[in-house]
Amino acid sequence: MEExxxxxxxxxxxxxxxxxIRRDHLVLEGMFIELIQQIYSDKANLRPxxxxxxxxxxxxxxxxxxxxxxxxxxxQERRPLIAVSIGDLDVNSRDISGLDRLIDAxxxxxxxxxxxxxxxxxxxVHVGRTAGEVAQYCGTSYDxxxxxxxxxxxxxxxxxxxxxxxTAPARRKQAPVEFHATVTAQFSFIETFWLKKEAPRLKxxxxxxxxxxxxxxxxxxx
Amino acid sequence: MKSPILRFLVNPSYRxxxxxxxxLTPGVKLPDKWQAQVESSQTGIDDFxxxxxxxxxxxxxxxxxxxxxxxxxxxxxxxxxxTTSGSYLSEVVSPFASVxxxxxxxxxxxxxxxxxxxxxxxxxxxxxxxxxxxxxxxxVCLDPVTGRVLNPDCPTCSGTxxxxxxxxxxxxxxxxxxxxxxxxxxxxxxxTDDLQQFQLRLIAQPLVDxxxxxxxxxxxxxxxxxxxxxxxxxxxxxVVQAVDVVEVSPDDIGVYNIGVD
Numbered sequence: 089m090e091e092x093x094x095x096x097x098x099x100x101x102x103x104x105x106x107x108x109i110r111r112d113h114l115v116l117e118g119m120f121i122e123l124i125q126q127i128y129s130d131k132a133n134l135r136p137x138x139x140x141x142x143x144x145x146x147x148x149x150x151x152x153x154x155x156x157x158x159x160x161x162x163x164q165e166r167r168p169l170i171a172v173s174i175g176d177l178d179v180n181s182r183d184i185s186g187l188d189r190l191i192d193a194x195x196x197x198x199x200x201x202x203x204x205x206x207x208x209x210x211x212x213v214h215v216g217r218t219a220g221e222v223a224q225y226c227g228t229s230y231d232x233x234x235x236x237x238x239x240x241x242x243x244x245x246x247x248x249x250x251x252x253x254x255t256a257p258a259r260r261k262q263a264p265v266e267f268h269a270t271v272t273a274q275f276s277f278i279e280t281f282w283l284k285k286e287a288p289r290l291k292x293x294x295x296x297x298x299x300x301x302x303x304x305x306x307x308x309x310x
Numbered sequence: 311m312k313s314p315i316l317r318f319l320v321n322p323s324y325r326x327x328x329x330x331x332x333x334l335t336p337g338v339k340l341p342d343k344w345q346a347q348v349e350s351s352q353t354g355i356d357d358f359x360x361x362x363x364x365x366x367x368x369x370x371x372x373x374x375x376x377x378x379x380x381x382x383x384x385x386x387x388x389x390x391x392x393t394t395s396g397s398y399l400s401e402v403v404s405p406f407a408s409v410x411x412x413x414x415x416x417x418x419x420x421x422x423x424x425x426x427x428x429x430x431x432x433x434x435x436x437x438x439x440x441x442x443x444x445x446x447x448x449x450v451c452l453d454p455v456t457g458r459v460l461n462p463d464c465p466t467c468s469g470t471x472x473x474x475x476x477x478x479x480x481x482x483x484x485x486x487x488x489x490x491x492x493x494x495x496x497x498x499x500x501x502t503d504d505l506q507q508f509q510l511r512l513i514a515q516p517l518v519d520x521x522x523x524x525x526x527x528x529x530x531x532x533x534x535x536x537x538x539x540x541x542x543x544x545x546x547x548x549v550v551q552a553v554d555v556v557e558v559s560p561d562d563i564g565v566y567n568i569g570v571d
Contacts, residue, residue: 137460149463159495165559165561166561169501171499220458263534263536
């Protein structure tokens with residue numbers, strides 16, 4: 089057996105997931121913003137009188153979609169508006185693996201696979217200048233997200249996606265008067281990633297035992 | 311022909327509806343079948359709408375059933391007499407108070423001096439657009455069951471829910487306080503709040519209310535009403551009002567289109 093060269097060894101800190109991108113807040117926010125933009129780009133999804141997403145051209149008087157807590161100096165009070173907010177990520181290994189979240193191992197190249205279940209929620213905050221306007225947009229989001237929950241789940245590689253709460257329009261500001269209403273969906277997904285250790289590889293031992301000569305009881309590779 | 315209407319009286323009765331009566335000038339002979347109609351307004355300046363049916367040769371009218379009122383001091387009445395030779399309007403009367411001859415001139419002088427001080431010192435010309443409350447509901451943007459306004463930028467009602475939308479402008483002179491700015495994230499994370507607040511001092515004609523829009527003709531900025539208080543009154547007649555206003559974002563195309571043809 090040839091010895092492994094240094095170039096073959098990958099440092100343990102060089103971790104790559106199976107999808108190459110870890111789904112953290114930034115990535116999840118982007119995913120759901122893209123989703124809600126696509127929903128509101130299609131006029132067939134909208135009730136009469138509703139505005140479509142204004143797209144990248146903010147000079148058009150359309151629906152404005154933004155991530156939560158994004159400081160906006162120029163379009164601060166665009167209405168109607170939908171803000172997308174991702175909740176806390178709960179990360180655990182329940183029902184995925186046995187000990188230490190380990191789900192697979194490759195002794196030949198000294199790498200291990202781990203699985204984590206992540207659950208969180210996404211809230212779409214709809215803001216408008218009348219309670220009726222807000223109720224329209226909130227109702228449309230609820231309608232489409234709830235009806236399309238299964239396709240969305242598959243499209244975004246989620247384990248689950250369900251709308252769990254729709255709040256009633258509530259006033260948030262007196263003058264100029266504004267209302268807001270939210271649609272909240274809970275989702276979960278499983279992430280896997282491989283960790284390749286900088287460690288000596290196992291040696292391959294081939295044992296021939298007569299009539300069992302074709303069996304290899306163990307292998308160690310140097 | 312001099313005005314055939316000698317006086318016009320309104321007896322307020324919030325329990326049972328107003329009783330309107332008018333006296334004709336002695337010696338004036340009206341053609342046969344003259345018509346009278348009581349009209350009401352929110353400002354006392356214009357925007358008069360019919361309050362009573364057309365009355366043929368009547369001199370009084372009892373406004374029943376009991377009218378629906380808000381607490382706002384925004385009811386002004388007059389009677390219009392129509393003859394074959396023309397129409398005649400009575401003086402405008404408000405039912406929530408009345409003043410003597412001397413007090414009337416006192417109120418007028420107070421308002422004149424208030425306007426003069428604003429013009430000479432730090433006042434600017436302000437246009438008031440009042441949200442109409444007296445007309446039919448908007449046939450375009452209201453939900454047919456709940457009556458909710460679905461489109462705040464409705465071209466018919468401008469988001470007021472009433473057919474006429476806004477009426478005005480009523481020109482006056484007002485003094486703005488220095489600007490107070492509060493810029494921050496909103497509590498729910500949906501966007502940014504840029505609260506630019508002022509206090510504006512105006513004479514109480516017209517009385518402004520929540521939903522009305524004020525336009526500063528110097529800066530062309532528009533303001534929404536947060537709250538209002540009467541600073542000076544004479545026997546319950548408001549003379550000077552102070553209004554807390556917030557600047558409306560230029561993003562709000564609906565508000566900035568009000569009054570623009």
